[in-house]
Amino acid sequence: MPFFRHMTAQSYSAVIRRYGEPLSVEEVEILEPDPGEVVVRIEASGVCHSDLSLARGYYPDIPIPIVPGHEGAGTVVEVGDDVTSVKKGDKVFTIWMASCYNCEYCLSGRFHLCENALESIVNASLPSGKLKIRDKAGNSIHHFTSTAALSSYTVVHEKNVVKLTVDVSLEKAAILGCAVLTGVGAALKTANVKEGSTVAVIGLGGVGMNIVQGARLAGAEKIIAIDIYDSKLEWATKFGATHLINALKEDPVEAVKKVGGGGVDYSFEATGNVVAMELAYKIAKRGGVVTIVGVEKGGVNIRIPALDLHMTEKTIKGCYYGSSSPRLDSLKYLRLYKAGKLLLDELVTRSYRLEEINEVFKDMEEGRIIRGVVVP
Incomplete structure (x- = not known):
C-alpha cells in the first residue's frame, strides 16, 4: 500500500500557533517529498532548549504556525527522486544544518555557518523554500530549523538526515543532532x-x-x-x-x-x-x-x-552548532560512544509522549531533566 494517498499522508505534530502559549498537538497532513527529500517516521525526538525558547517567543521573526523539534531519529519511509544518501528502511537522525557545500563558508570548511542553510532556517522552510505540512483546514505550517521533528512523520531534505551506521537506540541517536554536536563541539572545536x-x-x-x-x-x-x-x-x-x-x-x-x-x-x-x-x-x-x-x-x-x-x-x-561539521562529527561522536568514551545513555533522563510536550517544557524550566525525549 502506498504511503501517500492523493499526494498527502496523515501525521500528528506539536504546533506553536501563538508565542508564549501552550502548544497544541494536531492531526496534520504532510505532502509528498520533492526530488532530494525524504519522509521520516519519527520514533524519538529530543527536546532542546531552543524549542522552549521558540515557544516562549525568543525568536519573534520566525514565522508561525510552526512545528518545533530538531533532534529527531527514526526510519525513512519514503524518498523523492534523486535521493542517494539513504533509502527506505534506513535508520537515520536529523541534523538541522543542511550545508550546501558551495557557499563561501562551506568551501572554507565552516559547514555550520552555511549561508544557504541559514536562509531556510530563518524562513522556517525546507531548503527548497517550500512548506510540506498542512493543518486540517489546508493552511501551511512552518518547519523549525527545516526539520520539524516533534511529529510522528516529517519531510526533510536528505542533507538534513544522517544514516545510522552503528548499533545505537534511536532515543540516544536523536540527541546527537544538537545537544551532543553543540556541547561537545563547543569544547573541542569552538574553544x-x-x-x-x-x-x-x-x-x-x-x-x-x-x-x-x-x-x-x-x-x-x-x-x-x-x-x-x-x-x-x-x-x-x-x-x-x-x-x-x-x-x-x-x-x-x-x-x-x-x-x-x-x-x-x-x-x-x-x-x-x-x-x-x-x-x-x-x-x-x-x-x-x-x-x-x-x-x-x-x-x-x-x-x-x-x-x-x-x-x-x-x-x-x-558558538553556533558547536562549530561542527555536522555530518562528519556526529558519526565521530557515535564512535566515541561505542568506545565508551562519550556518554549518551545518561543524558536522557525521561521519555514523554507527544501529547505531553508542554510538560516537557515545564520540567525543563524547573530543572528536573537534562534531556527529555518525546516518543510520538
Missing part, C-alpha cells in the same frame, strides 16, 4: 580546550552536560560545573565535572577563583541568560577564552567593561 587546562561550565542542561564531557575528552584538569540545581550538579560528576558550585548558595565568582587560582582558562555559558553570559566573562582569567553557547532573546546586550577587556586580553566567542 579548542587544551589538555591540563581549567574549565567552567554555567548551565547544565543537555548542551551544558555535553560541554562538560567535551572538556573531559579534551583532557582538562579541572572542570567546574555551575548551576542552581543540586540534582544537576550531581549529574555533572558522571560527565566529568571535578568541582561543583551552586550559584544560589555561594558567590560563583569567588568560588571559581578558589578552585581555578584566580579564574579559569575556558568559561562556557549554556543557559541563554545574559546574567550567566556576563558571569562567564567574570570568571575567565587573564588571557582566558569565554564561549557563549546559550541563546538569549533578540535585542538583549551583554555588558562587558571595555577597559577590563583591554587589560585582560580575554577572548569572547560565540
